[in-house]
Amino acid sequence: MRIRDTGDLWWKNAVIYCLDVETFMDWDDDGIGDFGGLVQRIDHLADLGVTCLWLMPFYPTADLDDGYDIKDFLGVDPRLGDVSDFVELIRTARDRGIRVIADLVVNHTSDQHPWFKAARRSKDSPYRDFYVWRADEPPPTHDEVMFPDEEQGIWTYDEQAGEWYRHRFYRHQPDLNTANPQVRDAIAKSIGYWMQLGLSGFRVDAVPYFVSGTADDHADGLDDPHDLLRELRGFLGRRRGDAILMGEVNVPYEEQRRYFGVETRTGDEDDVQGPVGQELTLQLDFNAMQYLFLSLARQDVAPLVDTLRARPAIPRDTQWATFLRSHDELTLDRLTDEERQEIFAAFGPEPHMQIFDRGLRRRLPPMLDGDPRRLRNAYSLLFALPGTPVLFYGEEIGMGENLDVPGRLSVRTPMQWTAERNAGFSRAQPRRLVAPPPDGGYAPEHVNVADQRRDPDSMYTFMQMLIRRYRECPELGWGEVEILEQPEPSVLAMRSTWQDASMVTLHNIGPEATTVTLELDDIPADTRLVDLLQNGEQVIGKDGKVEVTLDSYGYRWLRISRPESRRLL
Structure with a gap:
């Protein structure tokens, strides 16, 4: 495959950015974000390096679950604008090279539908x-x-x-019977409508909880959720060949693999050669996320390493979507009670920081005590993991949560644009805001886009550089990954290789500096390892080894630069 062919499967090394329209930017001064405001701020996303925008629900809603209780799958919440405003967003984003996907909520409707x-x-x-x-x-x-x-x-x-x-969720969200062919037709109609208006795909909400009625009602086999996913993927592909379905599938890996729609050709469970995925294009990797936080809590990479090694083989046209935080609670339901308590103790010890006895309602910076070394280390690790990184709005500037806002909404406060009143989000009276910004050290006067865009040492500048480097390294999204054994428990060393490109990423998640010895026997002596995130390079010795020093919470991206390589560094 040639480098220009990577655009055919654009999601393999995309940078996905999730936002809620109503908390991003208010342009009509009613205290609620809208499509007009999002269009005005699209250049922020382009400047950051985002290639795919994921919109949380923007449909008409009773607004008892932050938009996930939908009253009309074919409309736009009038508080946010109308269909013409949506089309303007698509057009403006496309002009900046940004694709747009949206939440597809087919598990339930509002009881007002x-x-x-x-x-x-x-x-x-x-x-x-x-x-x-x-x-x-x-x-x-x-x-x-x-x-x-x-x-x-x-x-x-x-x-x-x-x-x-x-209702698997709230009582005001009755479950749709997705085994009913008429329901499936209505879902397809909604998909076709929004695709015609320019969407590049959907993030499918709560995939494992599709309700299938009863076996007596649906003896024809339509009660198979995988059958529904195959239908949706087939319909999507017929309408637009490069459109995606990204699924929220929080189940063990052995179950998760099925949602890619793997169809083996020889009967061998590990035989997934070729683009044979028939269901979801990407899946959010909840397993890796949860064990990554366990590793951070222990300052020991073993839980994350074990999880990455347990990842099942998947088709070449599919991908894992990796993330640290999202619009929901930081769920820890794949862990044991003891492991969950370790994370609570490290990152959210107070009861009001926890939710549902299984998660945290916090953003990452306060969890890491606002330490910029730990924060940058965590995001460097996210982008180095095999998969497609997903960011939640505000992560690029290190926004904090507001624990005075109830439930999961604590992390869905207005985007902090400036140090001015209402964080520059709206000119409405503060009491009319959709939610109040945080105060204290994460208040807008301390954390905002405008200040950080002018600061070469800011979190925003770091994230901008990280995204640019990730996009320049197809081996991270496309390559085969080898975990390099290290004696130091706080160090994760990975080698990613794709065609003639290869790089080693190193992350020290502990507070003590350390020296790492890499053994790269297949690389000729005197080959350079060029650091992509900071100035400097290493040279491989005649014994195939090289020593690399990692500071406290240090990280390195080392591109293997062979003499014959013509890649820019």
């Missing part, structure tokens, strides 16, 4: 089977709810309908 209103009126309604009902009182289901602090079970009795409806 016209479908549910019609469904609850009569058992004979054509929309009745759009949802999942039962006539008898269900057994206790508290252990199945997603939000145990707020719901007691996944079934709620509806007086008007005279039956119980299912």
Whole structure:
């Protein structure tokens, strides 16, 4: 494959940036962000180096779950603008080389959606089977709810309908029966509509929780969630060949592999040669994220190394999406109770920092005590991991959370543009803001875009450089990764190789400086290792070894520069 061919699978080394329109930039001064404000700030994303913008839900909503309780899959929340404003965003982003994807929420609707209103009126309604009902009182289901602090079970009795409806999430979000062919047709219609307006794909919310009705209702096999994903991927591909589905699939690796739609050709479970993925294009890697935080808490890379080695083989046209923080709580549900408590003790010891007994409602900078060395080390590690990095808005400047804002919304405060009132997000009265910015050391007067853009030593400048270097290194997104054994438990050494390009990344997640000895026997003596993140280079000795010093929380990206290489360094 030639370097120019990497654009065909653009997601393999993209930089994805997630934001909520209502908290990014307010242009009509009502205290709520809007598409007009996002368009005005698109050059910030282009300057940062973002190549793909992921929009959280912007559809009409009852707004009881920050937009995930949708009333109309084909509309725009009037507080944010209208369809023409959305089209202007797509056009402006495309002009800057930025693709746009959006949340696809097909697990449930709002109970204010016209479908549910019609469904609850009569058992004979054509929309009745759009949802999942039962006539008898269900057994206790508290252990199945997603939000145990707020719901007691996944079934709620509806007086008007005279039956119980299912909701894996909140009671105001009745589950769609995605085994119903009419529901699938409606989902496809929504996908086709937004694709026609310019989207490059979707992030599919809560994939493992698609509701499939009952076996008696769907004996034809439509109750298979993988069948639905194959349908959606096929429809997406017919409409636009380079569009993607990125899935939220928080399950163990052995289950997660299936959601790529791997179809082996020889019966061998490890035979995934060729572009054979038929379902999700990317999957957010919750396993690596959780064990990365366990490694940070212990200052020992072993949990992360073990997890990376446990990653299953996947088709060449698919990819893992790596991240540190997201719009949700920092979930730790894949860990044991003891491991979870280690992370709580290290990064969120106070009860009000924790949520649902399984996660943290904090952003990364306060978790790392605002230490710029630890913060830069963590993001350097994120971009060095095999996969496509995903950023949440505000990470590029080191924003903190506001724990006075309830629940998961503590990390969804307004983007901090300037040190002025309301963080430069809005000119509305502060009481009208969608949420208040944090105070203290992470207040806008201390953390904002305007100041950091002018500071060559700022977090923003570092992230800008990191993204540029990542984009210049296709071996990070495309290459084969080898974990290099090291005696120091705080050091992770990885070698990424793609075609004639190869580099070694080193990360010391501990507070003590150390020296790393690399053994690169296949590389000729006197070959240079050029540091891409700071000035300097190393030379491989005649024994194939080279020593590299890592400071406290130090990190190095070393490009192997062979004499015949013509790559710019």
